[in-house]
Amino acid sequence: MAQPMLEIQQLKLHFFTDQGVVKAVDGVDLTINKGEIVGLVGESGCGKSVTSLSIMGLVPQPPGKIVNGSILFEGKDLVRIPSRKMRYIRGKEIAMIFQEPMTSLNPLFTIGNQLTEAIRTHETCSRREAEQRSLEMLKKVGISREGILREYPHQLSGGMRQRVMIAMAMILKPRLLIADEPTTALDVTIQAQILDLMRLLNKEFGTSILMITHDLGIIAELCDRVFVMYAGQVVEETDRYSLYKSPGHPYTQGLLRSIPGMEERQKRLYAIPGQVVPPHNMPAGCRFAPRCQDVMERCKKEVPPLSPVAEGHLSRCFLHQGGEQEHGTA
Amino acid sequence: MLTYTLRRILMLIPVLIGMSLITFSIVHAIPGDPAKTIAGDKATPEQLQQIRESLGLDQPFYVQYLNYVKGLLKGDLGTSLITQVPIAEEIGPFLAATAELTIAALLIAVFLGVNLGILSAWKQNSWMDYGAMFIALIGVSIPVFWLGLMEQWLFAQQLDWLPSYGRVDPRLGFEPLTQFYVLDSLLYGDFHWLQDVLMHLILPAVALGTIPMAVIARMTRSSMLEVMRQDYIRTARAKGLSEFWVIYKHTLKNAFIPILTVMGLQLGLLLGGAVLTETIFSWPGVGRYVYDAINQRNYPVIQSGILVLATIFVLINLIVDLLYAWIDPRIKYGKE
Missing domain, CATH: 1.10.3720.10 (MetI-like)
Known part of the structure; x- marks a missing residue:
């Protein structure tokens, strides 16, 4: 079987604000294997971005604080590593690209400066060599225009900038690439190109990818396995086929139903009723209970554990486990 | 960059004209008589008149201003009344x-x-x-x-x-x-x-x-x-x-x-x-x-x-x- 490269165990990250404690990430388990593309899905504010930033050690502390759990990256626990050493992992072993290509590049430095800086932060090499490597990497992401290294971000289109961001992230061939909604700000044709590019780099360099998105279409196209997050918790873990064929959690089912289909032209688009629970005021039982159509009495009192629905398919719901639990996993 | 620079420099011209006009007017609006400063309190009216004429102070305001600007363009800032040294040298x-x-x-x-x-x-x-x-x-x-x-x-x-x-x-x-x-x-x-x-x-x-x-x-x-x-x-x-x-x-x-x-x-x-x-x-x-x-x-x-x-x-x-x-x-x- 595949080896885990990144293993997040029971991660809890809370923000301590004047309004109270916000449990942005509350007991997340997530594994990524070598060479795998893993999707992390959920709506805005469910904690997916914070989870990814905590892998990078980029959550501002304070107000944020990891109160529990570990992030094992090739055996090293990133939660306990001192921030001085974390710097050598960031960018070299784990790289990240962000949602907003328009604002993620520094407007006052040339593309060349920002790319070579990524190399020369971690490796000693001459500027000529770094520039040469930058040009090669830019060619790989599909930018081969003359003089690109001397250009400034504002001279490039959004898609080009995201390619530059990807080149910058991939230039040191990291083991893991975290992509936080990298295509959200781009138009659809560019989206497809960027996704193709990521798949290509995954094949070529064997880089694992954690793809954070709220777009189930991207998951279908790109990811091997999927984690669905809701209100700071993973509610479902499965491969991409069973995600669409037999979603286990009512929230996932709701998400899938809210995708507009080709046939149902007449119907009003489905929306999950209610709103995401406020982070200061989580319900005692299942966090999805207030919006769930299949809610039971038990859901309001107990927190359902992540439990198997099928081989390699976990769901945080009492619906599927009623019988199973009595049969006894014990 | 060149056009940007040139435009900025051209924009200085009206500013400089305005400034020279303002400093010139303010000094002329200050009460007091330069001729008296030069000649002292005991000077006769004829002496004062002569000094005024030699400095061009008897001419209309705009003529004085134009003369002043003409001097400025040649790098002449005027002459100090006290030391009689050209200001451009002295300053x-x-x-x-x-x-x-x-x-x-x-x-x-x-x-x-x-x-x-x-x-x-x-x-x-x-x-x-x-x-x-x-x-x-x-x-x-x-x-x-x-x-x-x-x-x-x-x-x-x-x-x-x-x-x-x-x-x-x-x-x-x-x-x-x-x-x-x-x-x-x-x-x-x-x-x-x-x-x-x-x-x-x-x-x-x-x-x-x-x-x-x-x-x-x-x-x-x-x-x-x-x-x-x-x-x-x-x-x-x-x-x-x-x-x-x-x-x-x-x-x-x-x-x-x-x-x-x-x-x-x-x-x-x-x-x-x-x-x-x-x-x-x-x-x-x-x-x-x-x-x-x-x-x-x-x-x-x-x-x-x-x-x-x-x-x-x-x-x-x-x-x-x-x-x-x-x-x-x-x-x-x-x-x-």
Whole structure:
């Protein structure tokens, strides 16, 4: 079987604000294997971005604080590593690209400066060599225009900038690439190109990818396995086929139903009723209970554990486990 | 970049015309008679009339102004009524003295102000932040003349560490070359002169630089805080850059435009505000030169002295404008 490269165990990250404690990430388990593309899905504010930033050690502390759990990256626990050493992992072993290509590049430095800086932060090499490597990497992401290294971000289109961001992230061939909604700000044709590019780099360099998105279409196209997050918790873990064929959690089912289909032209688009629970005021039982159509009495009192629905398919719901639990996993 | 520069320079022309007109009018509106200044109180009406005619003061206002501008274009700033020396010659050493003091004050203000601002933005809401901003608050509130006197009292009188007035100890037999004494002593390669000149410079430069230091510190802090929230700073951290590079390269350069604006304005204020400092520290600068001229009703000197200071102020702002484009490539490309 595949080896885990990144293993997040029971991660809890809370923000301590004047309004109270916000449990942005509350007991997340997530594994990524070598060479795998893993999707992390959920709506805005469910904690997916914070989870990814905590892998990078980029959550501002304070107000944020990891109160529990570990992030094992090739055996090293990133939660306990001192921030001085974390710097050598960031960018070299784990790289990240962000949602907003328009604002993620520094407007006052040339593309060349920002790319070579990524190399020369971690490796000693001459500027000529770094520039040469930058040009090669830019060619790989599909930018081969003359003089690109001397250009400034504002001279490039959004898609080009995201390619530059990807080149910058991939230039040191990291083991893991975290992509936080990298295509959200781009138009659809560019989206497809960027996704193709990521798949290509995954094949070529064997880089694992954690793809954070709220777009189930991207998951279908790109990811091997999927984690669905809701209100700071993973509610479902499965491969991409069973995600669409037999979603286990009512929230996932709701998400899938809210995708507009080709046939149902007449119907009003489905929306999950209610709103995401406020982070200061989580319900005692299942966090999805207030919006769930299949809610039971038990859901309001107990927190359902992540439990198997099928081989390699976990769901945080009492619906599927009623019988199973009595049969006894014990 | 060239068009941008040219346009900025062309825009100076109306400003300079306006300035010359204003200084010329103000001086002419001041009560008092230049002829009396020259001839003294006991002069006869005929003598006064003769002086007026020789200076062209009997001609209509616009003719006088046009003559004045004609002179300016030829580099003629007029002649001092008291010394009878052309102002363009006389003003040089005073300007150099002021420039040296102002540059020293600005260097202190920028170095301390920027670093204090960075520190307090970086450690926002910590005791270091509060401490730095407390210093800045005191800095903007302190009157220059009081600070100057206190410095003299403490460092010259009580501790006897530093000289309290002048530019150089006259006993050293210093001979100015360019009138910039620091530069001169370096050119001569004389360490004793350099030391003496620098020691004379410290107290007035600190007195003059304190307010700009505080203003720059506050501007740096707020500008840095603004930039630190930007996505590209997160990108810089994600690359694994050290805090030092994140702060001093990626953040500071972006935060620098408002800081530069403040620096330009403060430099202008320094030129004008130097009068007080120059008086307290007996610094033979252009502020003192104009101040004495006002006391002596030396009209051409007042007029041209103010015009020279105003021109320098405008030129500094031109340089600041050009620096914007140099720092931020979007400015020059955006305008062309």
